[in-house]
Amino acid sequence: MAAAARIVADIKQRVADGRLRPGERVPSTRQLARDWGVALATAAKALTVLAQEGVVVAEPRVGTIVAEPKGGRARRSAPSEQDLTRERVVRAAVEIADTDGLAELTMRAVADRLGMATMSLYRHVGGKDDLLVLMVDAALDDFALPEQPPQGWRAGLEASARVQWQVYRAHPWVARISSLTRPLPSPGLLKYTEWAIRALEDTSLDATTKMHVHLLAYSYVEGIAANIELERQARAVTGVTGDEWMAGQGEYLRWIAGSRRFPAFVRLVDELGGDFDLDLDRLFEFGLGPLLDGLAAVVEGASR
Structure with a gap:
């Protein structure tokens, strides 16, 4: 069986036995490629086949999720517990990135902030790559583009x-x-x-x-x-701080001035007279x- 077909069969089986339920995210293209050791194109093909067969559906700002069964109940307009938990996960990740930077963002750090087990996060996001996409979308939503574009x-x-x-x-x-x-x-x-x-x-x-x-x-x-x-x-x-770092570069600046290799720069620095603040x-x-x-x-x- 081809790799894409094996992925399709596995996702279908997980849906059939309840490990993946309607409305839950399925692994992303990158996650599937890593898990199965296949090319991104192969993983993408598998998701395309699943979508064509109505097993999964793409949902904006969420990702690819398990579709509701035909004839089943329509999804509720009110956010489900799954949606609310995903939003908490994303917001916790954004807070870590805002406060400590991306270098400190790990799945474990997010789980610790929420008081959850690390593995439980994967019920709500497919992995760190998927989490980053959701984080970016959440950050951009904080400052929406105008509803009415200006003229020109x-x-x-x-x-x-x-x-x-x-x-x-x-x-x-x-x-x-x-x-x-x-x-x-x-x-x-x-x-x-x-x-x-x-x-x-x-x-x-x-x-x-x-x-x-x-x-x-x-x-x-x-x-x-x-x-x-x-x-x-x-x-x-x-x-x-940036100002403290610049203040500590005196010896290097004196070397530049004495080397005579950068006369235009030296003249500019003299003209500025130490009165330049990079804002x-x-x-x-x-x-x-x-x-x-x-x-x-x-x-x-x-x-x-």
């Missing part, structure tokens, strides 16, 4: 950037959790892509350029915000306008 592509991208910055300010770890080349499969993150593409929909840009414009605007905010989490991690490890909020504001100005040349150039 520029106002749309600016509004999105400002909400994104609010998210990172409240939950700095979010800026370090995903990458452009391997994006997290998060409905919350996809909302930003949807927002940007809709903002650019009435422009004359081709599809590739629209995606590039979105990625540049998104990466601008994420790139600056990543330093919030990096600074927090450095302070947690060393116990030294990330101020840097974000400083760069957002010029970034949009540059993108305007692309968007309006395409129109012409």
